[in-house]
Amino acid sequence: MKRTLLIFSALVAFACSNDKKDVKKEPSKPTVITRYDNNLVIAFYYQDSLKEGFKYYKREDKAVTKKQRIFESEIQKRSKELEDYVRRNDEKARNGLLSQNEILQIQQKAQSMEQQLVQYQQTEGARLEQESMKKIEAITKKIEVLGKAYCEKNNIDILLIHGVGGQLNFINTKMNVTADFIRFLNENQASIENDLK
Numbered sequence: 001m002k003r004t005l006l007i008f009s010a011l012v013a014f015a016c017s018n019d020k021k022d023v024k025k026e027p028s029k030p031t032v033i034t035r036y037d038n039n040l041v042i043a044f045y046y047q048d049s050l051k052e053g054f055k056y057y058k059r060e061d062k063a064v065t066k067k068q069r070i071f072e073s074e075i076q077k078r079s080k081e082l083e084d085y086v087r088r089n090d091e092k093a094r095n096g097l098l099s100q101n102e103i104l105q106i107q108q109k110a111q112s113m114e115q116q117l118v119q120y121q122q123t124e125g126a127r128l129e130q131e132s133m134k135k136i137e138a139i140t141k142k143i144e145v146l147g148k149a150y151c152e153k154n155n156i157d158i159l160l161i162h163g164v165g166g167q168l169n170f171i172n173t174k175m176n177v178t179a180d181f182i183r184f185l186n187e188n189q190a191s192i193e194n195d196l197k
Contacts, residue, residue, distance in 0.1 A: 041156045044171050045178040047163035053182035056142065056189045060135045067131070071124055078120065082113045143185065145192055150184045 050057055089106045092098050098106070151159050159177075162168050 040158075041154075042158045042160065043154075043156050043175050043177040044160040044162045044168070045176070045181045047161050047166070049178045049182060050143070050185070053179075054143075054185045054189075056185070056193075057139050060139060064128075064132050064135055067128055071128055074124075075117070075121060078113075078117045082110065082117060085113065086110050142189060142192065146185050146188055147181075149188065150181055153184075 051061065052058070085106075089098070089103075089110075093103055093106075147159050150156070154177075156177075159181075160168060160171065162171055
């Protein structure tokens with residue numbers, strides 16, 4: 001009985017597996033709905049080009065970069081002072097020129113110097129990051145306001161931003177207004193500078 005049941009189960013499984021193989025799936029095609037409107041005007045600009053051509057952006061980026069370099073230079077200077085202090089006193093200790101009390105004082109001063117360095121890195125680093133974020137927000141706001149004005153002037157319905165890793169996979173280069181948009185930004189950014197401060 002068990003053997004008959006086992007053979008019957010095997011035959012059913014075989015029949016079911018053959019049924020599945022006979023069913024052919026046809027490749028599915030996506031349904032694409034397109035709408036075309038002669039009055040819709042879409043344009044784009046390359047985001048990376050703004051960093052190179054928009055003078056306000058370059059000026060603000062240069063100021064942030066300069067402060068970042070000063071910050072990094074100060075960290076290197078303080079780190080070197082700490083290393084030199086520890087190295088000098090380590091040589092003295094190895095040569096037996098320091099008492100236990102002097103070694104303890106040197107260790108405390110080294111720890112204090114290290115704590116000051118870490119605190120400087122944290123506070124000044126956070127301040128610089130916050131300042132950078134404010135500048136990026138100001139640049140973004142300026143581009144947004146001027147982008148709207150540019151679109152209104154040129155009857156553009158949609159102005160897209162194109163860049164590496166962006167959301168646009170492809171866009172026809174006939175719609176590229178990068179050079180003209182940068183020219184517009186440079187000519188008009190001073191007129192709204194006070195409004196955005």
